[in-house]
Amino acid sequence: MPGATLMAMSRVGRADFQPIEVGANDRVFVLTGAGISAESGIATFRDAGGLWEKHRVEDVASPEGWRKDPKLVWRFYSLRRAQALTVEPNAAHIALAKLERAIGDRLFLCTQNVDPLHERGGSERVLHMHGELMKSRCSGCARAPFTDDKSYPDALPVCDRCGGAIRPHICWFGEIPFDMEVIGDALRRSTVFVTIGSSGAVYPAAGFVRAARSFGQRTIYVGPEEPENASAFDECRLGTATQVVPSLFSA
Ligand code: NAD
Numbered sequence: 229m230p231g232a233t234l235m236a237m238s239r240v241g242r243a244d245f246q247p248i249e250v251g252a253n254d255r256v257f258v259l260t261g262a263g264i265s266a267e268s269g270i271a272t273f274r275d276a277g278g279l280w281e282k283h284r285v286e287d288v289a290s291p292e293g294w295r296k297d298p299k300l301v302w303r304f305y306s307l308r309r310a311q312a313l314t315v316e317p318n319a320a321h322i323a324l325a326k327l328e329r330a331i332g333d334r335l336f337l338c339t340q341n342v343d344p345l346h347e348r349g350g351s352e353r354v355l356h357m358h359g360e361l362m363k364s365r366c367s368g369c370a371r372a373p374f375t376d377d378k379s380y381p382d383a384l385p386v387c388d389r390c391g392g393a394i395r396p397h398i399c400w401f402g403e404i405p406f407d408m409e410v411i412g413d414a415l416r417r418s419t420v421f422v423t424i425g426s427s428g429a430v431y432p433a434a435g436f437v438r439a440a441r442s443f444g445q446r447t448i449y450v451g452p453e454e455p456e457n458a459s460a461f462d463e464c465r466l467g468t469a470t471q472v473v474p475s476l477f478s479a
Pocket of ligand 1: 267
């Protein structure tokens with residue numbers, strides 16, 4: 229019953245935060261969203277008002293947008309690539325890399341972000357469910373996605389194997405996120421579920437917390453405001469990622 233869930237949920241002030249004790253049998257699933265990279269200087273979807281140069285982000289980040297104007301799509305991602313080369317991981321990215329060094333593969337780090345800041349912060353196992361800004365793939369052949377940090381502001385890149393159009397390796401609006409089976413397995417095996425900096429509005433990621441609860445896991449949200457799916461969390465720890473994440477875990 230939603231009322232009972234809300235009453236059970238605590239919204240804790242920063243001074244009251246107790247670290248999450250990660251025991252030898254615990255497995256931690258961390259889902260990150262745009263909010264974890266906000267303090268590194270990458271605008272969240274909401275901060276940007278869902279717009280880029282007066283275009284709706286859906287118009288440059290969708291299969292329809294790609295069919296209509298691939299040059300515009302590549303201009304959008306070229307600028308994002310150029311920006312990603314100038315930003316640094318913050319204390320929250322670095323803290324999650326430290327947790328990975330402490331508990332190894334008992335941490336499953338799943339990000340909705342396409343930026344490379346988890347890896348640059350030292351994380352070695354990161355599942356990018358919405359793809360990676362610094363990768364491209366061929367839309368015409370089965371060639372594997374490849375590392376590509378180039379900008380394509382004018383001419384469209386083509387595949388040197390089949391001549392097909394090269395597109396960003398991004399899960400666009402209306403496409404199915406990557407590795408959902410792997411994510412489902414990790415969700416089932418975890419004992420603690422934490423979301424950091426995600427509005428709870430973009431599915432399927434916004435639904436992971438309800439799956440975690442159905443498996444009896446402890447569920448915690450970290451961010452400056454409650455997400456849209458707040459009622460599914462046992463606790464919302466209100467604060468920014470760099471304020472909360474460095475002391476979030478004790479392992
Ligand atoms: P969102 O923009 O919908 O929501 C951002 C969330 O971050 C909000 O709930 C906000 O309260 C929170 N937030 C803002 N500042 C924060 C901070 N300093 N610390 C912690 N939290 C903070 O983002 P979303 O839920 O991730 O979903 C939007 C979609 O757009 C996703 O697919 C996302 O990956 C993508 N996106 C990615 C990037 C990136 O790769 N860095 C940037 C923008 C959007």
